[in-house]
Amino acid sequence: MATIMDNKIIITIGREYGSGGHEVGKRLAAKLGIAFYDDELIQEAAKRTGYNIDYVKANDEKAPEVSIGSYFSGLDIYHSTPYDNIQFEEARLIRDIASRGSCVIIGHAADFILKDETCINIFLFAPMKDRIERKMALLAPEEAADMTEAAMEKIMKQKDKQRRRFYEFYTDNKWGAKESYDLSINTSRTGLDGAVSIIETYIEASKGKDLLSDM
């Protein structure tokens, strides 16, 4: 049974779009005084692959758009796509980062990529209407003028679908299913700082503990 016995702490955070994953991870890393990676992965992957940063950003956390046809088209090898190059480089990068020391990593299937490390894997979610409300409130005035709740809902569903497709294309796990994570938090009941506190308590609680510790 995996327990956190040493001082290295690796936290991965999967998240529904708008549930506050980026911000929770950033605040958690700041409180713990450890490294934080989200868009930093994109910049580094751009450097390593040689693709320009906008191209990497556009293809970050996406699965290739393969049709069923391409799998059964008689090719006897799987041709890796630019998507794959980006994802594989990001995966290598995530392993490098984790080997360096404590960190918080957002998304990018880091929980699966680091499945042989002792990570704490978190998933943040919230009901759609609450996430829409948050994202609408975060818009700059000039963006808000052109945005409706219906349009925001569409963006939200698209982003979540993209993340799910990416995660399930590159891993053996189900995105957002509680079994894939150690802790799943509905952030609409706790706010972002509340979620940070809950994760901190989880980290403390999990030091050297298992189901036989205090049964």
Add this chain to the structure above:
Amino acid sequence: MATIMDNKIIITIGREYGSGGHEVGKRLAAKLGIAFYDDELIQEAAKRTGYNIDYVKANDEKAPEVSIGSYFSGLDIYHSTPYDNIQFEEARLIRDIASRGSCVIIGHAADFILKDETCINIFLFAPMKDRIERKMALLAPEEAADMTEAAMEKIMKQKDKQRRRFYEFYTDNKWGAKESYDLSINTSRTGLDGAVSIIETYIEASKGKDLLSDM
């Protein structure tokens, strides 16, 4: 958006068999100094229905064994079974308990029965092998002699299936899906006292908070 503004705290705990739900709930209620209900529901339901306690216990948290045939057999009303009488009485009881004041309620679809109250709904789970290990370690020596891990796994799967069928028969939600709860905790990483601390932190974090509190 539901927030906990008043002093009444109602915690419901759904749980996989062997993940420590009963014990976590009991310790949490003791720490918070509030009422605790699990088997207490069975005793009370026996009194109210007039069924004997062993019969209620045997049918507690079970769905009726209806075949597809019975739904399409030409009957124009749904005949309630003894199962239903027990479940409906327990549901009434759960509503009475919640109206009285703060409490922790284990299982019995309390989260769904109390969906119009402001509850905090928790789900506890753990990998099968860890739950087997815990349940084996909890056996009395004379029971342990007659039990194998394979037999324990069979019991465990049966219990979880029963709880799932019960929950999904009587509610509109999916048992153990993170969306049905506010917080899902893998107890094999935290032990039972760790899970208690995490739930306590959640309760504190959720007081008057929502996704717009501190975005």
